[in-house]
Amino acid sequence: MLDKLKTVMSLVRRPWRGWMAASVVGSVIIAGLDMLGVAAMLPLMQVVTGADRKTGALGFISSAIGSTEPQMLLIATASVVALAFIVKSAFSIVFRWWLLGHATALEAEAATELMRRYVMAPYATHRERKLAEVHRNISGAIPQTFSQVVLGILSLAADALTLVAIGVVLFAVSPWATLLAVVLFLAMGWGTQAGLKHRYGVIGETMAQSDLDAWAALMPGINGFRESRLAAAGSVFVSRFARAKADRARASRELSLVSELPKYVLEIGLVVAIAAVAVLLFATGTPDQALSVIGVFAAGSTRILPTINRLVATSGVIRAGQVGLRILSDEVQSLDQHRDYEEYPSAVRSYRGDIELDGVEFSFVDSTEPVLRSVNVTIEEGQTTAFVGSSGAGKSTLLDVILGLLEPTAGTVRCGGREIRADLAGWYAGLGVVPQDVFLLDDSLESNIAFAEDPRSIDRARLNRALSMSQLDELVAGLPEGLSTRLGERGVRMSGGQRQRIGIARALYREPGVLVLDEATSALDNVTEHRLTETIDALSGSMTIIIVAHRLSTVRHADKIVYMANGSVESEGTFDALVEASPGFSQLVALGRLV
Secondary structure (H helix, E strand, O other): OHHHHHHHHHHOOOOHHHHHHHHHHHHHHHHHHHHHHHHOHHHHHHHHHOOOOOOHHHHHHHHHHOOOOHHHHHHHHHHHHHHHHHHHHHHHHHHHHHHHHHHHHHHHHHHHHHHHHHHHOOHHHHHHOOHHHHHHHHHHHHHHHHHHHHHHHHHHHHHHHHHHHHHHHHHHHOHHHHHHHHHHHHHHHHHHHHHHHHHHHHHHHHHHHHHHHHHHHHHHHHHOHHHHHHOOOHHHHHHHHHHHHHHHHHHHHHHHHHHHHHHHHHHHHHHHHHHHHHHHHHHHOOHHHHHHHHHHHHHHHHHHHHHHHHHHHHHHHHHHHHHHHHHHHHHHHHHHOOOOOOOOOOOOOOOOOOEEEEEEEEOOOOOOOOOEEEEEEEEOOOOEEEEEOOOOOOHHHHHHHHHOOOOOOEEEEEEOOEEHHHOHHHHHHOEEEEOOOOOOOOOEHHHHHOOOOOHHHOOHHHHHHHHHHOOOHHHHHHOOOHHHOEOOHHHOOOOHHHHHHHHHHHHHHOOOOEEEEEOOOOOOOHHHHHHHHHHHHHHEOOEEEEEEOOOHHHHOOOOEEEEEEOOEEEEEEOHHHHHHHOHHHHHHHHHOOOO
């Protein structure tokens, strides 16, 4: 468990070891105050039972206050007991506030760092990751780890120190009685824990799986609302969600019951232990001595019983939380296997020049069949190059390789003679990309175009140029709040064509050196597509344009068209040249009725 905890704590950048050491010191202070309070009960009980006031602890107190009067001794000893418990309680409140503050701060920092690693992870691993697992790990596994395991370990240490401190006092008062009580408590506590150990693990697994199942039902039910409604499948996802939540509720109830069960067992153990101690003391000493010691044990038990209850319950909570710790540790190790992407360019020099693909090949990790085979293409600076081909030809994968999202299995991608992977952040800085499925924020139109940019720093001149070139002027004029109109989550208020035009405006707002259009006009009507095609043609020469398209009307006037089939380049040239030279391309044109 400690190795897994160390792995998880790598998510935390602040010096957490010092915090944990300070937590132990605070626990020692609390244990010392508990020890003082219980130890002060012995002279108090001796005063009550009328023991000799000139020897032992009472003799020391009598000389300290200068009086052997029972009333004065009673006030003095009672004051010490009260003061010890008051100081201990006040310190415990402050200490707990400090401890929880740091623990929750560590939890928040760990969650933020885990999100950073998800966001900065390689694109290939991101494609394979389930969104439900990401939600479960950030909102479930991290709270389990820090609230149940980390805080649990510190609470366990504090309670253990308190038990040791009180045990030392009781042992000093009556060694045999203490040993008898310890044996009885250990037997009952260990027996209870041994019987429940397996259940804690099962409960933890059930809670983790039910969280995952709940997210798996929630995501398609909400994100796939339209499809769910049209297929009358909403009740199916609700039922799955209900089952997952019911499993979670049953597991939570069982965890609460199992955590509290030792308390009732130990209460029985306390009665048995005090009875056994009383029998032992009355059998081996005078009634006055026995009553004094029993009084100390009774006072100690008021601290021991809740402490042992917390200790046993915390042990169970830690066991249940270890499931989240294991999940989180495995995830951190998986993320650490890959180098994090850095968002800041490593060089001042930007990428300019021709883009050269030299012997590029690519295969997915879980596949033996290559997706790309020895692709050699030069995309000339300032020209428009289009990649076409039937579905499965490898166009989208090749585009991801050109963008730097996927690392080629073999070969290189260079721009101006520099490998793009030498400075991916610098390469991305010069790109404007329009995907087929444009992601939109639940924010204003202008914030969606100036993606992730502070609204106060938006360049209005660039924004207006992007709006004009993407044919969004009429849309903005018709919106009730213009550029301030909120688009709804994932742009639910926009049509498919409007979303694509917003994506085009976003790409043009960046004033890129390389504009990439991945099926960017597939959802546009013919009139808008024609206008945008004219805009793209006009941009040719001022920037390098890369187009992936099924609709060949979009690439009719491209400077170069690369026809792909089965993951390789079959032929390349102008539109008219390919119609003559490539049977496959000619067939695409014929099917599109362009000739």
